[in-house]
Amino acid sequence: MIRLFQTxxxxxxxxxxxxxxxxxxxxxxxxxxxxxxYRLHVPGCWEVHPDLxxxxxxxxxxxxxxVSHGGPVRFLFKGxxxxxxxxxxxxxxxxxxxxxxxxxxxxxxxxxGEHELTVVADNSFHEDSALHIANDYHSxxxxxxxxxxxxxxxxxxxxxxxxxxxxxxxxHGDIRVVVxxxxxxxxxxxxxxxxxxxxxxxxxxxxxxxxxxxxxxxTRFHQVDAWDCDSPALYLLAVQLYNDGDEPTDDLIERxxxxxxxxxxxxxxxxxxxxxxxxxxxxxxHPMVGPSLPVPLMISDLELIRDMGGNTxxxxxxxxxxxxxxxxxxxxxxVWEENHARGLTxxxxxxxxxxxxxxxxxxxxxxxxxxxxxxxxxxxxxxCASDTEEGRVKYKQQLEQIRAxxxxxxxxxxxxxxxxxxxxxxxxxVSFNLYPGWYGDEDPGELCDQARGWADAAxxxxxxxxxxxxxxxxxxxxxxxxxxxxxxxRHADIIAANLKAYTERPYLSGMLxxxxxxxxxxxxxxxxxxxxxxxxxxxxxDRYRRxxxxxxxxxxxxxxxxxx
Ligand code: ADA
Numbered sequence: 327m328i329r330l331f332q333t334x335x336x337x338x339x340x341x342x343x344x345x346x347x348x349x350x351x352x353x354x355x356x357x358x359x360x361x362x363x364y365r366l367h368v369p370g371c372w373e374v375h376p377d378l379x380x381x382x383x384x385x386x387x388x389x390x391x392x393v394s395h396g397g398p399v400r401f402l403f404k405g406x407x408x409x410x411x412x413x414x415x416x417x418x419x420x421x422x423x424x425x426x427x428x429x430x431x432x433x434x435x436x437x438x439g440e441h442e443l444t445v446v447a448d449n450s451f452h453e454d455s456a457l458h459i460a461n462d463y464h465s466x467x468x469x470x471x472x473x474x475x476x477x478x479x480x481x482x483x484x485x486x487x488x489x490x491x492x493x494x495x496x497x498h499g500d501i502r503v504v505v506x507x508x509x510x511x512x513x514x515x516x517x518x519x520x521x522x523x524x525x526x527x528x529x530x531x532x533x534x535x536x537x538x539x540x541x542x543x544x545t546r547f548h549q550v551d552a553w554d555c556d557s558p559a560l561y562l563l564a565v566q567l568y569n570d571g572d573e574p575t576d577d578l579i580e581r582x583x584x585x586x587x588x589x590x591x592x593x594x595x596x597x598x599x600x601x602x603x604x605x606x607x608x609x610x611x612h613p614m615v616g617p618s619l620p621v622p623l624m625i626s627d628l629e630l631i632r633d634m635g636g637n638t639x640x641x642x643x644x645x646x647x648x649x650x651x652x653x654x655x656x657x658x659x660x661v662w663e664e665n666h667a668r669g670l671t672x673x674x675x676x677x678x679x680x681x682x683x684x685x686x687x688x689x690x691x692x693x694x695x696x697x698x699x700x701x702x703x704x705x706x707x708x709x710c711a712s713d714t715e716e717g718r719v720k721y722k723q724q725l726e727q728i729r730a731x732x733x734x735x736x737x738x739x740x741x742x743x744x745x746x747x748x749x750x751x752x753x754x755x756v757s758f759n760l761y762p763g764w765y766g767d768e769d770p771g772e773l774c775d776q777a778r779g780w781a782d783a784a785x786x787x788x789x790x791x792x793x794x795x796x797x798x799x800x801x802x803x804x805x806x807x808x809x810x811x812x813x814x815x816r817h818a819d820i821i822a823a824n825l826k827a828y829t830e831r832p833y834l835s836g837m838l839x840x841x842x843x844x845x846x847x848x849x850x851x852x853x854x855x856x857x858x859x860x861x862x863x864x865x866x867x868d869r870y871r872r873x874x875x876x877x878x879x880x881x882x883x884x885x886x887x888x889x890x
Contacts, residue, residue, distance in 0.1 A: 327621055328404075328472050329581075330652035336566065336577040338477040342389065342401075342443075343368060346469070351384040357446055358416065360386050368473060371407065371466035371616035378467075380849070385467055387445045391475055398478040398508050399436040404428045404648065405471030406447050407617065408458040413444040423683060424457065425449075425470060425617075426644035426666050427690035434508055445469060456677035457666050457687070462854055462862055463609050463643070464846040466616040471647055480509040481533065481569050483517075483578040488563055488697050489734050490584040492597070497547045497584045501526055503565050504540050507533040517541055518574070519565040521582070522550045526565070552597050553583025553699040555637050558658035560699070583655060583699030589736050589754045594790045594835045596660070596702060603660055603836030604884045605638030606631060606866070607795060609845040610646060613869045616846075624650045628657055630867060631842065634877060635884025640794065640838050642740075643668040643708045645691040654700035661698070662738070662794075662838070664705030665691055665724070672711035675720055684724055692731045704728050706739050709759060713743040721749045740794040744780055751785025755835070757794035763820040764798035771827035778833060792836035796824045800876060801858070802844070802868035812863075818875040821866070825883035839880065844869045 328341050346368050349360035364375060372378040372385050393399055403410060407425030411418060420431035449467035451459050458465045484504040491498040499521065507513045513533045519526030528541045551559035563582050566574035585597050593600040608627070610617040619627070624647070631639065637660055644666035654661050665687050674680070688706070695701060706724050711717030725737050736754035741747045750756045758777045762770040774793065781791055800817025809815040821839065828837040844865035847857050861869065866876050882888045 327649065328474055330621075330649060330656060331562065331579065331581050333579050334577055335564075335579070336574050337482075338394070340475045342391065342473040342475055346387040346389045348372065348388075349386050350378070350381060351386050351446065353383065355384070357386045357413065357444055362388060366468065368469045369404075369471050369618045371468040371470050371618055373466055373616050374614070381467065383450050383467075384446055384448045387447070387469055389443055390440050391443050392440055393436045393438050393477065395477065396436060396438050398480065399433045400476045400478055401431040401443065402428060402474040402476065403431065403445075403469065403471070404473070405469075406445065407449050407466050407468060407470045408455065409448040409452075411446040413446075415442050416444070423455070424666060424687050424690075425465065426646070427687055428471070428694055429690070454679055456674070456680040456683050459674070460848040460850050460855055461668055462847050462857075463668070464611065464616070464848060470616070470618045478508070479569065479575040481505060481507045481513050481515055481567060482576045483565055483567050484538065485693060486563060486565060486578055486580045486697065487693075488580060488582045489732075490582070490586065491544075492584075492586050497550050497552075498544055499547060499582075499584070500542065500544050501563070502540050502542045503528065504538060505531075505533065505567065506538045507536055510535045513569060516568045517565055518568070519543075519563070521545070521563040522547050522561045524548070547584070550584050553585040553655075554596055555658040555660060558656060558699070559583060560655055563697075580697045581652070581655065582697050585699050587702045587735050589790050592788060592790050592833055592835070594702075594736065594755065601660070602834070603638040603662075603792060603838065605636040605640070605660070605838050606842035607640045607642040607838055607840050608842040609642065610650070611843065611845040611869065613846075619647070619650075621649055621653070624653055626871065627842065628653055628659060630871060630873075631659070632657070634866070634880045635886075636880075638662065638836065638838060639842075640664065640705070642841070645687070645695060648695065651695060651698045651700060655698050659700055660702050661700045662703040662705050663691065663695060663701045664708060667707045667710055669708065670710040672714050672717055675711055675717055681720065681723070684720075685727060688724055688727050689731070692728060696732055702735060703755065704732070704735050704737050705757075706737070708740045709742045712739065712741055712749040713746040714748070718748050718752075722752055725752050738792070744777070745783070747780065747784050750781055750789070753789070755790045755792060756781040756786035757792040759795035759840070760793065761796055761798065761840075763823055769827075770796070770824045771830070774827055774831055774834070790835035791833065792838065793824075793828055793834060794836070794838050795840040796837075797821060797840040797864040799863045800874050801863050802872060802874055814875040818879050821876040822879040822883070825879065829883050839866060840864050841866075843867050843871060
């Protein structure tokens with residue numbers, strides 16, 4: 327399944343789901359000489375195969391595809407982990423870095439008939455990789471998200487950017503449609519669009535050869551319901567492109583919601599109403615499928631979160647599968663989506679590729695996910711060097727980049743620098759990762775009050791505050807009346823003490839538990855990567871989603887009802 331709704335009625339698209347041929351590749355081995363001894367499912371990761379459980383390096387996927395009519399053909403890869411090289415009949419056509427954003431591979435003149443598509447994926451921590459490094463989660467290998475083949479015409483709709491605007495109780499929408507010509511000749515075009523019973527009117531245009539242009543309109547919507555968690559009203563936004571005739575030659579459908587997000591008086595507002603975010607940090611991880619959760623498993627994750635009374639997911643620490651975001655739109659969850667970076671030191675932020683790789687993931691994240699009403703916050707650079715002047719320059723640059731692309735959502739980052747933080751003045755929401763009861767013995771309530779003080783003193787006064795991470799280890803099934811560290815009992819105690827303190831503090835705008843489910847981490851040495859069982863065990867459910875004792879504490883504090 328590509329999305330939770332139909333994205334095209336005119337453009338011919340086909341999901342390339344199923345078994346592809348697969349081979350592991352040596353560091354310098356040519357894919358042409360690969361021994362395709364495996365069949366792996368796409369989407370999926372290679373670690374699900376018994377021979378490849380810990381395989382890290384390069385692997386090559388291959389399949390044949392049928393082109394029905396000659397012309398441009400484009401493959402959309404929704405996520406290849408983590409570096410991809412794509413070949414068409416042996417010829418290199420695309421390169422992309424980062425597992426968690428989509429990219430295209432385009433063939434401008436594909437003759438009809440059968441062709442060979444080959445994808446080399448690399449999940450090694452090579453020297454060109456500034457963001458995928460050994461870390462407290464696993465960088466799986468493979469084509470981890472769906473692949474779509476599109477048969478196009480010379481002019482196409484590249485993407486749609488919808489921004490809802492509320493004025494004097496009336497909903498309006500700013501709609502920007504990016505169109506792209508692949509032609510060497512000027513191309514006259516016109517767009518038609520429909521949203522929530524209104525026709526969208528765009529100017530006609532003639533595109534210069536190979537031009538990419540944005541056409542926009544602002545429309546008033548007379549009969550729409552606002553999107554919110556409790557009533558997640560969604561509308562299809564359909565745009566058709568006419569090139570040189572009366573029949574449209576291309577189209578694109580997005581799904582949008584009408585809602586505003588603002589911050590004022592230390593609070594976050596959705597549609598003008600103060601909200602408190604209660605929820606979880608979540609890694610895309612499952613022992614049976616790695617990062618490639620099928621939709622039913624995504625749904626059951628959200629059902630567990632809802633059962634505990636949660637209303638929010640932070641996509642720690644990377645942009646998520648867009649089908650998960652579709653589900654959040656549809657089922658009514660708030661999302662803090664963040665770019666891909668975790669715990670980088672200043673030296674790691676000074677990697678020669680860091681700036682370019684961040685610029686790219688920020689751009690792709692916003693362009694690809696901007697229409698999800700569930701995303702109410704953009705985040706960047708979790709626990710990086712925001713306590714240094716050099717780090718601050720990079721935070722500022724990235725926040726400005728995102729704000730220039732989308733000024734309709736507040737920005738934040740999760741800090742663990744306490745009183746040393748230097749970047750709270752740059753964001754709309756201040757967020758703290760603190761682990762009272764686990765990494766330190768502080769009282770959660772006192773620490774939280776102290777954190778509010780640090781924020782106020784460091785440029786965060788008047789801004790909403792979120793406890794963006796807290797928790798402790800709890801090994802599923804490890805019970806002991808002595809409540810030793812690592813038991814489910816101690817884990818439940820830590821979660822309860824934190825949640826009691828935070829739910830009692832009216833100045834807090836959010837509390838996000840680290841973490842929803844246990845997750846696999848990189849196996850290595852050093853205190854962090856030496857984690858027991860090579861997993862981060864702070865999940866409220868384990869990797870198989872079995873609830874730990876803490877589940878009931880979360881439910882008690884998030885729902886306000888004690889069922890024990
Ligand atoms: C950090 C980090 C998480 C995780 C957590 C922990 O704050 O942001 O990714 O590593 O700590 O479990 O220690």
